[in-house]
Amino acid sequence: MTASTTTTPALETRGLTIRFGGHVAVNDVSCRFTPGTLTSIVGPNGAGKTTYFNLISGQLRATSGTVIVGGEDITGLAPSARTKRGLGRAFQLTNLFPQLTALENVRLAVQSRADAGWSLLKVWNTRRDLVEQAEAVLERVRLADKRHIAPKALSHGDQRKLEVALLIAMEPKVFMFDEPTAGMSVDEVPTVLELINDIRKRGDATVLLVEHKMDVVRSLSDRIIVLHNGALVADGDPAEVIASPVVQEAYLGVEVARD
Numbered sequence: 001m002t003a004s005t006t007t008t009p010a011l012e013t014r015g016l017t018i019r020f021g022g023h024v025a026v027n028d029v030s031c032r033f034t035p036g037t038l039t040s041i042v043g044p045n046g047a048g049k050t051t052y053f054n055l056i057s058g059q060l061r062a063t064s065g066t067v068i069v070g071g072e073d074i075t076g077l078a079p080s081a082r083t084k085r086g087l088g089r090a091f092q093l094t095n096l097f098p099q100l101t102a103l104e105n106v107r108l109a110v111q112s113r114a115d116a117g118w119s120l121l122k123v124w125n126t127r128r129d130l131v132e133q134a135e136a137v138l139e140r141v142r143l144a145d146k147r148h149i150a151p152k153a154l155s156h157g158d159q160r161k162l163e164v165a166l167l168i169a170m171e172p173k174v175f176m177f178d179e180p181t182a183g184m185s186v187d188e189v190p191t192v193l194e195l196i197n198d199i200r201k202r203g204d205a206t207v208l209l210v211e212h213k214m215d216v217v218r219s220l221s222d223r224i225i226v227l228h229n230g231a232l233v234a235d236g237d238p239a240e241v242i243a244s245p246v247v248q249e250a251y252l253g254v255e256v257a258r259d
């Protein structure tokens, strides 16, 4: 294990399990995620990666096991309550307000975070701040020049950047990305990866990344865990895990074989 055992984990799962009928999609997964690290979760199709994410973010309820954020057991909480505890998951743009501009959407995300901790009056008094913060986030994801465009009019790559912007605006402690480069053209991929790398380098954010492209995983990760048939079968340093038989077998002839 590369995760430090002395630092309080930002996120921890203990014995996390979900069954669909007779099928165990996530099977007794115990794992600690340390602040300031990026962990990639890999494994073959159907291994349970997205289901693991759904259990962490609350889209699915575990059959057994616990999810702990910042030392607090959040297993019984709804997704929105988990978001307030600092769990942030990037979702496709279906969550956006299509009639609003990119800037207005990001401002709403900034505001939803502000509302969680501030009085409404204070939010009103700092409206200008909220817009400035939203603009700063759009700068950071290099969408400042497109701030007045509606999300659906953005290119696919810019839409993915906007998704990252919304997540950044909510200032979560844990950032969760499920295949953030899926469906992107080759030239759009590096910008989104740079943004994720930038999140990881700033402060003590904890980043979880589900990604199939092994070259991406290798370049970004501090640690890799491997799920196979719902179980955690490898965990550690990226080079070691990528070289392990289970990963070699799962990805043989695909990305790994190219290097």
Ligand SMILES: Nc1ncnc2c1ncn2[C@@H]1O[C@H](COP(=O)(O)OP(=O)(O)OP(=O)(O)O)[C@@H](O)[C@H]1O
Residues within 6 Å of the ligand: 020, 025, 043, 044, 045, 046, 047, 048, 049, 050, 051, 052
């Ligand atoms: N709601 C559900 N009902 C029944 N079975 C489900 C449900 N959600 C997931 N599964 C099953 O759980 C297993 C794990 O699926 P999951 O989508 O988590 O895998 P994955 O590792 O994310 O795969 P991929 O890389 O293809 O996205 C699969 O066999 C899937 O069919």
